[in-house]
Amino acid sequence: MREYEEQRKGLHDRRIKKPRRIVDQALACTECELCMDHCTTYKLTGELMFSPLLRLQTAVKIFEGEEVTPLMLESMYNCPKCMQCESVCPLEIDVTHIVHRAREELVRRDLAPTDRHNAVIEGIMQRGNAVNGEPSTRLDWLPEEFVQRESDTLLFLGCLPSYLVKNAASSTYTVLKKLGLDFMILEDEGCCGTYIYESGKTDLAAEYFQQNVERFKSLGIKRIIAPCCGCHKCFKYFYSDVLGETDFTVHHAVETIYDLLKEKPDLLKKVEKTIAYHDPCRIGRGEGLYEEARKILKRCVTDLEEIQRNREDGLCCGAGAGIRSVYRDLSMEIAADLLQSIPTKHVVSSCPFCVFNLGFASKKKDLGKQLTYITRIVEESLP
């Protein structure tokens, strides 16, 4: 408990020091406008307030205590943190980090988050998931009876795969088992807490993260494997941002499967299929994990095509950083824009949230795309 209090004190100290540095970084923007054409939300809305440049200026105003209008608040919360702007900014201004700290400041000033954010957070606290799933059905996707086993590796499925993209959960589980990995899952897994952090409610996120950390410690967990890019980013970066160093390493399922497959060069059989691979922002621009997924998929299907804007330049699906739950129409427009640029009917992604949001937009807009999580493709190619 003392250790936790010290960590919280450290968090408090860091947050007191941060605003000045954040403002200085935002003010470093030279208004060169190189980022403007790349911005997901500016491109779709044409609204200057929803551009990186204006978001930086708005963040400064928020930190300097100026009055916050509804549009200013919206501009901080409808950014999906796709990092497109950062990838082209010549000064490498960390726009998403500044947006995040501005969200925290809005919470500190009691102006945010929105009621919708609070409703989702309430669901996480009450039901242990961010998608209003019934906890007793969490493992409905499991292809065999649940048996609690011990391992220092935890496959943390995440809310989306557990409740909404269940074949992402079942195929990741099956593939890792067939590849001989020793791992455990949890019957009452809970949530990684990324939504709480992204809302700007950092104190609450810290408490939630700490509970998970203590639980993982008591179970002897040394390695977490996450099929979801949101969980992966949260465990890898958000936990250490608010709690300091953690005892476990974090890997995306694609990294683990890629490593395991290296030892089994003849295992996969190619299936006759034409697909395109979508680079999720968080493991793409965020982690540089571009080739691993492609190398896996090339062993699974006969034809892997590229989306014109791919890798570092890949388009966002519009779901992340809390935007889908609050600004659903914009989220769907972003998804539809991406889908219209994809040459194939079958689209594969390494993020269940991308799969979910793109699949939803395809249905609603009648775009005829079929979205699949990557391990489902691997599963089909395994003997």
Ligand code: SF4
């Ligand atoms: S993170 Fe994406 S949506 Fe947000 S300002 Fe940058 S480019 Fe625009």
Ligand code: SF4
């Ligand atoms: S690219 Fe960087 S410096 Fe140029 S306007 Fe955008 S944030 Fe400012």
